[in-house]
Amino acid sequence: MIGRVVRRLRGEKGVTQQALAARLGISASYLNLIEHDQRAVTAAVLIKLTQVLGVDVAALSGNTERALETSLREVFSDAAIGADSVPDAELQALTSAAPNAARAVLALYRAWRVAREDSAGLALPSGRRLLLPTEEARDFFHDRANHFPALESFAEALCREMGAQPAEMNHAIAERLRGRHGVRVAVGPLEGALRRFEPASRTLALSESLPRESRGFQMAFQLMLLEGRDTVDALAEATTPDAAALIRLGLLNYAAGALLMPYAPYAAAARALRHDVDALASRFGVSFEQAAHRLCTLQREGARGLPFFFLRVDLAGNVDKRFSAAGFPFARFGGSCPKWVVHQAFTTPGSLRVQHAELPDGARFLCFARAVIGHGAAWGEPPPLHVIAMGCDAAHAPELVYADGLDLKHQPVGIGLSCRLCERSDCRSRAFPPLEHRLKLDPNEDAASPWRFEK
Secondary structure (H helix, E strand, O other): OHHHHHHHHHHHHOOOHHHHHHHHOOOHHHHHHHHOOOOOOOHHHHHHHHHHHOOOHHHHOOHHHHHHHHHHHHHHOOHHHOOOOOOHHHHHHHHHHOHHHHHHHHHHHHHHHHHHHHHOOOEOOOOOEOOOOHHHHHHHHHHOOOOOHHHHHHHHHHHHHHOOOHHHHHHHHHHHHHHHHOOEEEEEOOOOOOEEEEOOOOEEEEEOOOOHHHHHHHHHHHHHHHHOHHHHHHHOOOOOHHHHHHHHHHHHHHHHHHHHOOHHHHHHHHHHOOOOHHHHHHHHOOOHHHHHHHHOOOOOOOOOOOOOEEEEEEOOOOEEEEEEOOOOOOOOOOOOOOOOHHHHHHHOOOOEEEEEEEOOOOOEEEEEEEEEEOOOOOOOOOOOEEEEEEEEEHHHHHHOHHHOOOOOOOOOEEOOOOHHHOOOOOOOOOOOOOOOOOEOOOOOOOOOOOOOEOO
């Protein structure tokens, strides 16, 4: 798939095929064959491609194209739009020859789903229609690889100015708020909120129910809101006010994380600790979720961390955080595989679960997940429960502490993208049959799998 990746990157750089071929020292006809996947790329040409296009080798992996292709496959498998089955060859041709058109199809499908759900009566008791801009915000961060150099540079400069070590960061931030902005931090009962800034009294009130690491994050958020707002506003792009507000909040959260976990020290610690999330959380005084999420933002050119995917899901299966730098094909519009470790983690809250998983296309991932229990507001109210899940290509397993003692030569657990897109016929956990196949019903036989279908 490197051909279409080269073509996409060349288009993004605004370089003609003739000009790129000249800089690579090959003929334009040879480059044309490479871009159409009709010629292999030698190691020498591969190295030149990274230099000329200004990218790491990881950028040539084809993850962007695979993610787009997976999303399109999910769209065309939706029986509600009345589309016939689209062969994989046509999907590949569309994403390769017309990636912008493919993204437009996804945007139209998303808009159609919103319109369909809205017309079906998703209304509040007040009569106001509920239209969530979350998909636009998710795409904003995904399209930028969840990495923002301007915020990283701003946070690094601020860290150098404060001169604090990770263990002292909370105190340094509180002193910065007090000394530079006249803001007093007060911890105590706070009804209906976890953080509240009162401009008139210059008081930042934090709820006493917040653990220490969350208090530090809220102070970092407030400091970035006061000092980094212009940088955030310059980055935020959205089509609706609600989406813009979501993106700004997301960027401020990103900036707060970059302040508490500066890029270079955190990347070095991640390598030294072999990506042990608990150890990273302890060293930088942050929560398990904050440490895990930060690992997914280490995408700096020339100093990339391991490509991880990240997911946060609740008991009902709702995904409110999702990002993949590892090429893991998340289902955008439906549930995920019940055999995936993400769902198993709910059965053992607080314990980290590890899984060597294989997708139907043969791609293997080392996945790990933990169910994290939040704080209930009062006695009798169930505390929030989320699973934080991460993973990377199994080829990187030796660089993760979670692979220790795991037999990667053993047959991995076969999982699918979602039941409606999975063609595994022997799965006992299947919720319903794939949309592209006819059911195979026989009253004389009860199969082990809940659903049988013709392949």
